[in-house]
Amino acid sequence: MPKKIANTTNIVICGVGGQGIILASDVLCQAAFLEGFDVKKSEVHGMAQRGGSVITHVRFGKKIYSPLIEEGTSDFVLAFEKLEALRYAHYLKKSGRIIVDNREISPMSVLVGQADYPANIDRELEKSGKTDFVDATTVAVELGNMRVVNILLLGVLSKYLDFKRESWEESVRKNIKEKFVELNITAFNKGQTS
Amino acid sequence: MKSLLSGNEAVARGAWEAGCIVATAYPGTPSTEILENISKYPEINSEWSVNEKVALEVAAGASFAGARALVAMKHVGLNVAADPFFTMGYSGVTGGLVIVSADDPGMWSSQNEQDNRHYGRHAKVPVLEPADSNEAKIFTRIGFEISEKYDTPVLLRLTTRICHSSCLVDLGQRKETDIKGYVKDMKKRLVLPAHARVLHTIVEERLKKIAAYSELFRYNKIERGDKTLGIITSGVSYQYAKEVFPDASFLKLSLTYPLPEKSIRKFAKQVRRIIVVEEGDPILETEIKAMGIRVTGKEKIPLCGELTTRVLRDSFFKVRKSRKKEGRIPPRPPVLCPGCPHRGFFYIVNKLKLVATGDIGCYTLGALPPLNAMDTCVCMGASVTNAQGLEKALGKDFSKKLVAVLGDSTFFHSGITGLVNAVYNKGNLNLIILDNFTTAMTGHQPHPGTGKLARGEQGKRIPPEEIARGCGVELVRVVNPNDLKATEEAIKEALAYDGVAVLIFRRPCALLVKPRTPYRIDPELCNGCRLCLHIGCPAISLISPRGREKPLAVVDEALCVGCGLCVQLCQRDAIVLTEKSDA
Numbered sequence: 132m133p134k135k136i137a138n139t140t141n142i143v144i145c146g147v148g149g150q151g152i153i154l155a156s157d158v159l160c161q162a163a164f165l166e167g168f169d170v171k172k173s174e175v176h177g178m179a180q181r182g183g184s185v186i187t188h189v190r191f192g193k194k195i196y197s198p199l200i201e202e203g204t205s206d207f208v209l210a211f212e213k214l215e216a217l218r219y220a221h222y223l224k225k226s227g228r229i230i231v232d233n234r235e236i237s238p239m240s241v242l243v244g245q246a247d248y249p250a251n252i253d254r255e256l257e258k259s260g261k262t263d264f265v266d267a268t269t270v271a272v273e274l275g276n277m278r279v280v281n282i283l284l285l286g287v288l289s290k291y292l293d294f295k296r297e298s299w300e301e302s303v304r305k306n307i308k309e310k311f312v313e314l315n316i317t318a319f320n321k322g323q324t325s
Numbered sequence: 326m327k328s329l330l331s332g333n334e335a336v337a338r339g340a341w342e343a344g345c346i347v348a349t350a351y352p353g354t355p356s357t358e359i360l361e362n363i364s365k366y367p368e369i370n371s372e373w374s375v376n377e378k379v380a381l382e383v384a385a386g387a388s389f390a391g392a393r394a395l396v397a398m399k400h401v402g403l404n405v406a407a408d409p410f411f412t413m414g415y416s417g418v419t420g421g422l423v424i425v426s427a428d429d430p431g432m433w434s435s436q437n438e439q440d441n442r443h444y445g446r447h448a449k450v451p452v453l454e455p456a457d458s459n460e461a462k463i464f465t466r467i468g469f470e471i472s473e474k475y476d477t478p479v480l481l482r483l484t485t486r487i488c489h490s491s492c493l494v495d496l497g498q499r500k501e502t503d504i505k506g507y508v509k510d511m512k513k514r515l516v517l518p519a520h521a522r523v524l525h526t527i528v529e530e531r532l533k534k535i536a537a538y539s540e541l542f543r544y545n546k547i548e549r550g551d552k553t554l555g556i557i558t559s560g561v562s563y564q565y566a567k568e569v570f571p572d573a574s575f576l577k578l579s580l581t582y583p584l585p586e587k588s589i590r591k592f593a594k595q596v597r598r599i600i601v602v603e604e605g606d607p608i609l610e611t612e613i614k615a616m617g618i619r620v621t622g623k624e625k626i627p628l629c630g631e632l633t634t635r636v637l638r639d640s641f642f643k644v645r646k647s648r649k650k651e652g653r654i655p656p657r658p659p660v661l662c663p664g665c666p667h668r669g670f671f672y673i674v675n676k677l678k679l680v681a682t683g684d685i686g687c688y689t690l691g692a693l694p695p696l697n698a699m700d701t702c703v704c705m706g707a708s709v710t711n712a713q714g715l716e717k718a719l720g721k722d723f724s725k726k727l728v729a730v731l732g733d734s735t736f737f738h739s740g741i742t743g744l745v746n747a748v749y750n751k752g753n754l755n756l757i758i759l760d761n762f763t764t765a766m767t768g769h770q771p772h773p774g775t776g777k778l779a780r781g782e783q784g785k786r787i788p789p790e791e792i793a794r795g796c797g798v799e800l801v802r803v804v805n806p807n808d809l810k811a812t813e814e815a816i817k818e819a820l821a822y823d824g825v826a827v828l829i830f831r832r833p834c835a836l837l838v839k840p841r842t843p844y845r846i847d848p849e850l851c852n853g854c855r856l857c858l859h860i861g862c863p864a865i866s867l868i869s870p871r872g873r874e875k876p877l878a879v880v881d882e883a884l885c886v887g888c889g890l891c892v893q894l895c896q897r898d899a900i901v902l903t904e905k906s907d908a
Contacts, residue, residue, distance in 0.1 A: 173490040183659030198490035221648040238657035242866040246655040
């Protein structure tokens with residue numbers, strides 16, 4: 132890889148349409164911006180919603196050109212579902228890390244019995260790179276709102292990023308409706324201390 | 326001040342800063358958020374128009390009045406708007422007119438990956454191609470300036486990775502512009518043959534002037550680097566090329582029609598060899614080759630699909646084989662949402678084994694298994710007219726097995742003319758309007774059937790059934806598609822009827838209504854017959870409980886919104902409301 136982009140951090144965020152993936156990437160980008168980085172983000176709308184597979188690319192560093200992460204170069208794959216983690220695991224670089232919610236959502240082909248959800252998916256993921264399995268949905272449900280899974284997972288990611296706490300909090304406040312801010316910060320803390 | 330903006334947000338901001346006064350659009354991925362964001366600015370009189378042709382003509386009218394106007398659409402939208410687009414190319418502008426085309430390389434949400442830079446050349450309209458959000462904002466303003474200075478509409482050409490990528494954008498303040506006011510000028514705006522002959526010569530002269538401007542345009546710029554390799558590129562391709570060829574010399578083009586020939590020749594002399602890096606068609610490449618300059622381009626870089634850093638690297642260097650686990654991972658295509666009101670209709674189409682000419686919207690997903698209930702999808706409104714053509718070729722009997730299906734927003738966009746055509750030409754069209762009170766696919770924009778306007782205020786509601794009756798249709802029914810029996814009866818009535826029938830299946834989009842009490846499946850009553858799986862609801866799946874031979878169906882209560890469609894299919898009354906109903 133060219134030197135100029137070697138200090139870039141690449142994060143793939145993926146899951147199933149409707150899980151709050153785009154909001155998660157917005158919060159991450161804003162936090163990186165507050166840390167003083169050049170930031171780029173790319174996502175796809177439209178057909179990718181409606182329960183389809185969703186991926187967003189987040190990149191930050193000194194100077195970012197491409198809004199897309201090249202496969203094999205991602206520092207993290209932050210996944211809201213295991214099958215989606217596996218689908219995009221090829222983006223991960225060798226020393227990269229997968230952070231994945233311990234959650235399986237079957238696509239239609241599996242629901243109607245035409246395909247199988249991969250057995251041993253945990254082992255498959257571990258073959259792609261270091262993997263953190265997080266009970267994000269379970270904890271979110273305990274907190275009383277499944278929708279905070281995204282911020283909880285960002286809390287887990289925050290353990291590996293050298294961002295100031297204020298950057299994360301300010302970003303959450305900027306991107307999330309006021310009445311949900313406290314709940315989301317609680318979820319973030321749960322992720323960070325997991 | 327800097328802010329993180331998507332390309333679409335940046336165009337909206339750029340329009341506002343440039344003193345834009347009127348903005349119009351029809352929703353279409355990846356362009357939709359442009360008008361959604363513009364409509365937040367009270368200074369801009371914005372509207373969702375019923376289609377792109379209408380949108381462009383309204384914007385052109387605003388330009389006639391001397392006001393700065395912007396119109397936004399997806400790439401195929403410009404096909405719909407092509408007629409006024411070409412004429413405006415001759416007529417020119419009074420107030421600046423920026424036409425935004427959002428192309429979709431890779432077809433993330435489109436039926437083709439046409440490269441709309443061709444339209445610039447074809448209609449003799451200058452083309453600006455931003456490479457990120459910051460340029461998208463700046464070029465929107467420059468677009469207005471070029472438009473007014475050279476008396477021409479300007480095509481601002483975006484792509485999915487510009488529209489839906491975000492980066493840091495320098496924010497400015499709004500600079501108000503004056504509305505010049507309407508002054509009659511028939512030679513310019515009444516484009517009759519006699520006037521058009523004069524206008525054409527003016528257009529050719531204008532292009533020469535813009536080409537001269539292009540030579541000095543500061544965003545057509547050379548970045549000096551290694552002299553052995555020169556890259557000529559534009560748009561998002563620049564970003565990929567900077568990563569693959571970080572040391573090369575660059576000629577980054579931003580005004581890509583008309584091209585700055587002198588600058589290109591100068592650059593060609595400075596470097597030993599040239600690669601033209603462009604996504605889509607070889608437009609720069611062809612023009613540069615026509616100047617007699619030797620370049621490498623599409624013989625290495627793929628014509629089809631989206632360009633990425635990886636694809637570009639792969640075109641010139643040996644890269645390690647992708648570790649993508651294709652084939653082993655079940656795909657996850659988008660599906661009709663749980664509780665989607667379109668589902669019941671498609672179930673009946675499948676059950677009756679009808680031929681269904683289809684159209685463009687969420688409901689195109691009715692083509693997927695297990696519903697398999699759509700045969701065609703050509704362009705907006707083609708469901709109606711394709712059905713009429715099938716009947717013309719195959720006779721009236723065929724229309725007894727044929728329905729044309731489109732959504733409410735698509736009906737307003739371009740279904741009405743087809744309906745009039747069928748009534749007028751004595752067709753036996755069975756037109757189905759799936760009316761969910763919104764433009765759902767693109768993120769719930771209002772349309773005439775909702776009566777809501779872009780900026781949230783109430784407008785006049787135009788019910789599709791009144792349009793149908795007004796067009797002379799005598800059999801018009803409004804039906805609840807969550808009632809399978811009523812749905813089947815209405816379809817059978819329409820099929821049996823001689824003449825044009827219009828059925829409106831009306832139920833709000835499931836994403837816009839509060840979920841009702843979810844259902845569950847009683848494992849003691851379920852015998853695993855799989856009937857409930859035939860509607861393709863993502864909330865219903867099979868599990869294999871211990872000690873039971875056959876897998877049984879279960880409802881995911883977190884996904885179920887209580888539409889009750891599956892209840893009507895179960896022969897054993899196994900699908901029952903969850904306890905929450907008692908609360």
